Amino acid sequence: MDFFVNLVIAAISSGTPLLFAVLGGILSERSGVVFLGAEGTMLIGAVVSCLAFVHTGSLTLAIAAAVGAAGAFGLAHAFLSVTLRANQIVCGLALTLFGTGLSAYLGKPVAGQALAVSMPRVKLPWLEPIPFVGPILANLDILVWLSFSLVIALYLYMYKTSWGLHLRAVGDNPATSDAMGLSVDRIRYVHVIAGSMLMGLAGAYLILVYSPNWMEGMTSGRGWIAIALIILAGWNPLYALGGAYLFGGLDALGFRLQLMEIGIPSYFLKMLPYIVTILVLMAAGWRGRNKPSIEPKALGVPYVREQRF
Amino acid sequence: MSRNMMAEAIRGGKQAGRRAKAGPKLPFILQFDPMKKGGPWWMPIASVAAALLLCALFIWANGMNPLTVYEKMAAGAFGSSFGISETLVKAIPLLLCGLGVAAAYRISVWNIGAEGQLVVGAIAATAVTIYWPNLPGALYIPVMAAAGMAAGAVWGLFTAYPRTHFGVNELITSLMLNYVALLLLDYLVFGPWRDPAGFNFPGTPLFSPEQQLMTFSGTRLHYGLLFAFVAVVLFAVFYGRTRWGYEMKLLGANPLAAKYAGISVSRHIILVMLVSGGLAGLAGMSEVSGVSHRLMYGISPGYGYTAIIVAWLAKLNPWGMMATSLFVGGLIVGGYSVQTIGLPSSMSLMLQGAILICLIGGEMLGKYKLVRRR
Numbered sequence: 001m002d003f004f005v006n007l008v009i010a011a012i013s014s015g016t017p018l019l020f021a022v023l024g025g026i027l028s029e030r031s032g033v034v035f036l037g038a039e040g041t042m043l044i045g046a047v048v049s050c051l052a053f054v055h056t057g058s059l060t061l062a063i064a065a066a067v068g069a070a071g072a073f074g075l076a077h078a079f080l081s082v083t084l085r086a087n088q089i090v091c092g093l094a095l096t097l098f099g100t101g102l103s104a105y106l107g108k109p110v111a112g113q114a115l116a117v118s119m120p121r122v123k124l125p126w127l128e129p130i131p132f133v134g135p136i137l138a139n140l141d142i143l144v145w146l147s148f149s150l151v152i153a154l155y156l157y158m159y160k161t162s163w164g165l166h167l168r169a170v171g172d173n174p175a176t177s178d179a180m181g182l183s184v185d186r187i188r189y190v191h192v193i194a195g196s197m198l199m200g201l202a203g204a205y206l207i208l209v210y211s212p213n214w215m216e217g218m219t220s221g222r223g224w225i226a227i228a229l230i231i232l233a234g235w236n237p238l239y240a241l242g243g244a245y246l247f248g249g250l251d252a253l254g255f256r257l258q259l260m261e262i263g264i265p266s267y268f269l270k271m272l273p274y275i276v277t278i279l280v281l282m283a284a285g286w287r288g289r290n291k292p293s294i295e296p297k298a299l300g301v302p303y304v305r306e307q308r309f
Numbered sequence: 310m311s312r313n314m315m316a317e318a319i320r321g322g323k324q325a326g327r328r329a330k331a332g333p334k335l336p337f338i339l340q341f342d343p344m345k346k347g348g349p350w351w352m353p354i355a356s357v358a359a360a361l362l363l364c365a366l367f368i369w370a371n372g373m374n375p376l377t378v379y380e381k382m383a384a385g386a387f388g389s390s391f392g393i394s395e396t397l398v399k400a401i402p403l404l405l406c407g408l409g410v411a412a413a414y415r416i417s418v419w420n421i422g423a424e425g426q427l428v429v430g431a432i433a434a435t436a437v438t439i440y441w442p443n444l445p446g447a448l449y450i451p452v453m454a455a456a457g458m459a460a461g462a463v464w465g466l467f468t469a470y471p472r473t474h475f476g477v478n479e480l481i482t483s484l485m486l487n488y489v490a491l492l493l494l495d496y497l498v499f500g501p502w503r504d505p506a507g508f509n510f511p512g513t514p515l516f517s518p519e520q521q522l523m524t525f526s527g528t529r530l531h532y533g534l535l536f537a538f539v540a541v542v543l544f545a546v547f548y549g550r551t552r553w554g555y556e557m558k559l560l561g562a563n564p565l566a567a568k569y570a571g572i573s574v575s576r577h578i579i580l581v582m583l584v585s586g587g588l589a590g591l592a593g594m595s596e597v598s599g600v601s602h603r604l605m606y607g608i609s610p611g612y613g614y615t616a617i618i619v620a621w622l623a624k625l626n627p628w629g630m631m632a633t634s635l636f637v638g639g640l641i642v643g644g645y646s647v648q649t650i651g652l653p654s655s656m657s658l659m660l661q662g663a664i665l666i667c668l669i670g671g672e673m674l675g676k677y678k679l680v681r682r683r
Contacts, residue, residue: 036480040662080666084673085341089419089480091669093617098662102367104655216655221488228481267496274485278471281482285475304341 005135007252012136012144013210015248017042017202019147021226022233022240023154024198028074030158030235031191032171032298033081036092037073039223040099041196045070045203047103047110050214053117053207054110062117063204070200073099074193082188085302096223104216115212119143143205150198154237167191171296174303184303199223221274228277232284234294247273337679349675353622356671360663367659378647378656385646386639392646394528398600399638402427402592402609404537406616407634408544409588411625413581415548415561420582422468422483423589424613425490426461430590431597432494433460435513435604438520439502446519453520454536454594461590462583464490469582473575479582487613498606512605522599533595537634540588544627557581589613610641611658618661622668637661 021038028035035041049066053059077095081088119141127138158164166187169177174184206222207214225247233239254269288294365375386396406423413420434453437444444452467486471477495511504514522531548554560567560577568574592612597604619637623629644657 076666080670080673084670085676086669086673090617090621090665093421094662094665094669096662097614097618097658098666101655101657101659101662104653105367105659106371108651108653216653221484224481224484228478228485231478231481265496265500267492267500271489271492274488277485278477278482281477282471282475285471285477289476 003256005132007249007256008136010252010255011245011249012140013248014251015245016144016147017205017210018222018226018229018247019151019240019244020202020205021199021223022229022244023147023150023237024195024202025226025230026195026233026235026237026240027154027167027198028192028195029230029299030167030171030296031188032174032296032301032303033078033188033192034088034092034300035074035077035192035195035199036089036227037077037095037099037196037223038092038199038226039219039221040096040103041070041073041199042203042206042219042223043103043217044073044099045200046207046218047107047203047214048200049204050110050115050207051106053115054113059117059119059208062208063201066200066204067197068200070203071193071197073200074196075189077196078189078192081302082185082192085304088300088302100217107214107216110214111216112213115207117208117212119209141209143201143209148241151237151241158237168296171298174298175305178303178305188303199226202226225273225277228281231295232280235296247277250276336682338682339677340680342676342678352671352675353668356667357664359667359671360660363663363667364660373652378650378652381647381650382640382643382657386643390528392642394525394530395642396635396638397530397534399612399641400634401531401533401537401599402596402612403616403619403638404630404634405540405592405595406589406613407619407623407630408540408627409585409592410616411620411623411627411630412544412557412588413585414620415625416557416577416581417561417564418469418472418578418581418585419480420465420468420483420585421480421617422464422486422613423585423592423616424609424611425483425487426464426586426589427593427596427609427613428487428490428494429464430457430461430593431604431608432490432497432593433457433590434594434597435502438516439513449520450522450598453598454591457590457594458587459590461586461588461593463586464590465582465584465586466579468586469579473578479578494604494608495606498604502604504603510605512601512603514603516598516602520598521602522595524599529600531595531599533599536591536595540591541627541631548627553580589616610654615641615658615661618665621665 021042025035025038045066048069049062052065053062056062073095077088077091080086080091121139121141122145124138127134156164158167166177166182169180170182170184170187177187178184202222203219206219211218226244229240229243229247232243250273254266254272257264258266258269361379365379368375368378384392386392406427409426410420410423433456437449437453437456441452464486468479468483471482472479498511498513502513504510504512507514522533524531548557556567556572557577559570560572560574564574593608596608596612601608615637619630619634622633622637640657640660641654644654644660647656648654
């Protein structure tokens, strides 16, 4: 029992950065823009928030800095892919390379330095007596609660508000949305930037809570796993929650099995999340093989008003 | 949203539209022309310059003199015969992997798994030396090259098959497989393949001389250079002169038209990933056999990712890639040389990313044209 409670707690802690990043990716992709810069943006978020924390000692500033820097990345991506209509895939790759390099450069002075940081926790002692759920929920940090509320808020935003309808319309059919009087460019800009800000938050969580110690490339593929999870979640924030914790759980499980010394070399356990990602996507592809695709129909296609089809 | 509603909206929009924009009128406006060929010939050069400026800003903001840093990089890469031979050594895997990813990109298959394909190629080539220690000497290089290519191709297949049969996005599979390949490498060099006499160095024993690619006298530059040249020529011939190349071109230009013309998209995706992986695998083989002479931890400093830039900088043209691989190879060597002034070697990664950003931005900027307002 204790093992499982601890496992779930660990899954939440390693799933939360994924969750933030997936939510960000969903926002951006729903508007029709693929943002493959997740990995680089998370790294930038992490390094900037690490630097801000080292220099100011303020958690709020550290988080704000991460969100701001990531927003700048989003702005760059939006400018290139929306205004200049560049290839979104190559553009995202370029941002990831740039972010990886820039974060290593900026993080050099603080590399390996342990941060004395503790995220405030929301104590809910009255939950404690409930078996299983109690010990898990009673002592989570505020960012986890923020991620829960974001899941619900984004779900409501996307499916229950007219802004959300506009967002989905732009992602599915920009030409019609344009004719209806929506500004395709503005909606895409806003959501790409908002999405990248969430990815920055993911990076901040990684450094401020998950492993408070900057290392080059510390995201180790989480940005990419998040992009896989977007597809898995079917571009729906509610399913993103399940996907993120599933992978957080795998991460945590691998680590625990390693401690238990069950005879499988740790390298193979570390492969687990990557291989499972591929297998799960294959299963999802198989399941949806005869159904119409649920991905935003204009995903990855730059919108040119003058262009005929 | 129903089709009727959309049609309604379009009709409504057309009537409501055509409003004149307020504001001062310039005699010329910038107009986006999607059909225009992207940019003049000097655009890549201007992009590189813009990227250097962008990074200079960051270096300057961090309290260093960007000129000193760039000078150091240029001197390290091209300032001495040692630097030049090192740059060439780096250009070999970049060119091979670059050709591989370019083949895939030409038909919009986004293989970013060259890194993993390179690593498994290196592992397979090393496996030959470990499991068949008694082959006739002259056989080693061809067998190792074949093993490296085969392993890379299989790794590429792992990306292609889920794409063609399950509709899984190849970007994600190829990237996930990079991490798997790197972990496999770590397992082997820290575990079963570690040289028992290597003082805990994470690497296999050194290859015997006949397992090593020959080097040009007195330098570290090895005959893998020939592999790269041959690959460039073959690539150009295939695309320019064969039916397969023609089908690939058609597929790249208009997949739907190609499909109606009876070209199997799935078959081509699988073929192109086999080629792409095979070339990266060959790069891995030439790295272990020509440069490090053993399989070791961190065998590739991200050649597979950097190759993406090599390919795009040359606009996926094989001859152009010969030049861009040298330039980017120089960036990597330059990146090592700035370590002596206390900067991380990932400086070069930052430059590479910035160059790619400016390049694609510049290319699209070239599609804008000035038109006289009517």
